[in-house]
Amino acid sequence: MEQKDIIKFSQVDFTYPEAEQPAVKALNLTLQAGTWTALIGHNGSGKSTVSKLLDGLLFPTNSDSQIMIAGLQLTPETVWEVRKHVGIVFQNPDHQFVGATVADDVAFGLENQGISRAEMQRRIPAVLAQVGMADYADAEPNHLSGGQKQRVAIAGILAVKPQIMILDEATSMLDPEGRKMVIDIVKKMMVQDHLTIISITHDLDEANLADQVLVLDDGQLIANGTPAEVFQKADLLERSGLALPFFYQLKSELMAQGINIPTTITTETELVAYLCQLNLNM
Template identity: 50%
Template structure:
């Protein structure tokens, strides 16, 4: 039975007393092993949520619980043992002279034994497909390879939650696809709770649930299919919908009825094939 791993209770935050509220009375939960995508236009508060979960920021009102522990300045180092975060630009996270040094850094700070460190370096780099780059200097890696190492560095500390804050934004489509396939596989194998903050709709449709932020509040939350069924409402708050959903609407306007709201091309083709088989 799933239990709440992350809980926001009426959380409000602003970047200064004379500044507007970035988040206002935000409440939600995220379960163990759940993949939640957080979307919204720029300034809607989604990246602020990520920083609050990781203790980079603290709310002015409300409280945040991670695995039952309240996020405070006193608890923050315990919280960060459970929460790993990968940012948009992996260069900002590199601290080691080689790939293995970088993966070892977080573990060294936590006093993990050398024997365990060696095992985790090997297992995490193998998990992200970078085991052959152990002694490579990070600056010699491609963007996708750097992001894989950044993910391995976070996984090495064995977090319960992995946050990707626009982590694929700087990659080409193939790079984004490869990273998300890697992360999805790791989540399945390691039982991670995964939070992705992204503008990439192909990432969003893979999630178990979507939180839609608008004006510092939760506009809606549901599974991706139900969210993207609200096409016009999403456009009104400045968000896009997947191309396949637009295509499905065009087919409907042409008199071709689709059985359900498709999330990808495979689902749309299957619906069309089923429809064709019945005619």
């Protein structure tokens, strides 16, 4: 395993007890440190099962599989060590709170790791500032908006300094503004703290901004590459019950009208700039 490969699954199978079909089949994947990976797929395709395998909440059900996380082989013996490197933000902001105040909530994860009180008092304000929640340290979590709650959940994870952060549809219950804010914060953390991000999402426009996209279909990896590589496989995605990001839908309509869009253009922002330029040159 190269130093840069922070996550590696080799031939991972998982079948839930009493299930007829495996939820994950012969899964191989490699993720590099400090990158953003979007994991997409239809409902029940196995995305959350993969995130639970990553965190050792579930273990593969075949003996020849191997999961490597941050240089450690994930086994029942190493799971507590591995979990120090992995934080998960879940979908429902209301299910993530344990503290009576925002600061208590962030403190909880630190207490679990036996961090000293002095160090906690240093880290808590710092991470709340990172997610733009510094003014809310004494607020009660149930008085916050969904987006604010998710930002506190992220602060709680950043506080324990993991190498990997999994967002399991963490933005799906937020409005567009809350969604953008959470994504922007996580992007910034990725660069600043060299965090590796795995975002499980039904938002294909969000997936289009990732470094790498993985597509699961009935527990199998059916496509894997940069967003441009994956989203050009429109037929494959459609068969798997997935639409295309807005940018690719628009691009295909424009191409149908005879407007050629260079392959170097892969986002809405770049497309707008290109069309404006084209218009000026006409």
